[in-house]
Amino acid sequence: LQEEDTNLAAGRFIGVGVGPGDPELLTLKAVRTLASADVVIAPRTEKRGDSIALSIAKPHMNTGVEILELVFPMVYHPGELSDAWEANRSIIEARLKAGQTVVFLTLGDPMFYSTYIYVFELLKNSGYTIETIPGVTAFCAIASHHGVPIVEGDDVLSVVPATIRAEKLERILAVSDRLVLMKVSRNFSDLSQQLQRHGFAENALMVSKCGHPEEMVHEDIMKVKPEDVTYLSTILARKSKTSSAASA
Numbered sequence: 001l002q003e004e005d006t007n008l009a010a011g012r013f014i015g016v017g018v019g020p021g022d023p024e025l026l027t028l029k030a031v032r033t034l035a036s037a038d039v040v041i042a043p044r045t046e047k048r049g050d051s052i053a054l055s056i057a058k059p060h061m062n063t064g065v066e067i068l069e070l071v072f073p074m075v076y077h078p079g080e081l082s083d084a085w086e087a088n089r090s091i092i093e094a095r096l097k098a099g100q101t102v103v104f105l106t107l108g109d110p111m112f113y114s115t116y117i118y119v120f121e122l123l124k125n126s127g128y129t130i131e132t133i134p135g136v137t138a139f140c141a142i143a144s145h146h147g148v149p150i151v152e153g154d155d156v157l158s159v160v161p162a163t164i165r166a167e168k169l170e171r172i173l174a175v176s177d178r179l180v181l182m183k184v185s186r187n188f189s190d191l192s193q194q195l196q197r198h199g200f201a202e203n204a205l206m207v208s209k210c211g212h213p214e215e216m217v218h219e220d221i222m223k224v225k226p227e228d229v230t231y232l233s234t235i236l237a238r239k240s241k242t243s244s245a246a247s248a
């Protein structure tokens with residue numbers, strides 16, 4: 001029992017935010033942690049495609065480090081994680097039990113719309129040390145790179161996953177001065193119409209794959225073809241002061 005207790009104390013699980021794309025946008029702490037990892041987990045929601053978080057983190061990782069590309073199916077009901085999640089939990093706990101430092105990569109910030117949040121919930125009472133290292137979110141990087149303030153003065157900002165119901169979005173658009181719209185690829189044409197009606201389309205900037213070599217910038221969202229909008233796209237928008245919607 002004593003030996004088990006010692007092992008339990010030694011393993012460390014660390015969620016690391018790798019930022020949106022540029023490998024220079026990691027914190028010093030993230031870089032130091034990656035360099036000391038025994039195992040690096042690159043999560044995916046499905047089997048195909050390369051892990052973008054892994055490609056961002058790679059320049060900071062040691063060549064001998066164990067890399068586990070694990071599939072974490074999309075969570076629809078946080079209380080009911082699937083067998084794949086339980087299998088992943090066992091894989092992680094085996095490494096922690098062996099006293100290893102396990103790093104879990106997250107695009108942007110770990111506590112901001114990410115798979116990491118569910119992994120954190122799953123492990124937080126496991127007895128192992130858990131630490132989370134923040135990362136630069138895509139919307140912060142877009143704002144700085146493209147000279148678009150996120151909020152000023154007493155502006156009210158809403159951060160909205162564009163996958164929410166249209167009626168809910170309608171209410172948010174009515175009361176917000178500024179918007180950060182995430183996950184905009186689904187229903188893009190309805191979304192852009194809604195933004196226009198509420199006076200946001202004139203001052204909206206959409207950036208896809210911010211910080212990646214293939215970054216795309218759209219300054220007029222009404223001209224964007226919905227089929228060209230990729231998953232890694234974010235819109236920053238400001239309500240036009242002259243719009244009739246502004247006084248609503």
Ligand SMILES: C[S@@+](CC[C@H](N)C(=O)[O-])C[C@H]1O[C@@H](n2cnc3c(N)ncnc32)[C@H](O)[C@@H]1O
Nearest residue numbers: 020108109112137138182183209210232233234
């Ligand atoms: C599941 S959320 C992940 C958010 C991430 N944890 C963060 O802090 O930015 C995925 C959404 O983040 C945004 N996103 C992530 N990386 C991006 C990038 N490089 N460029 C533009 N948008 C990005 C997009 O809106 C995408 O639909």
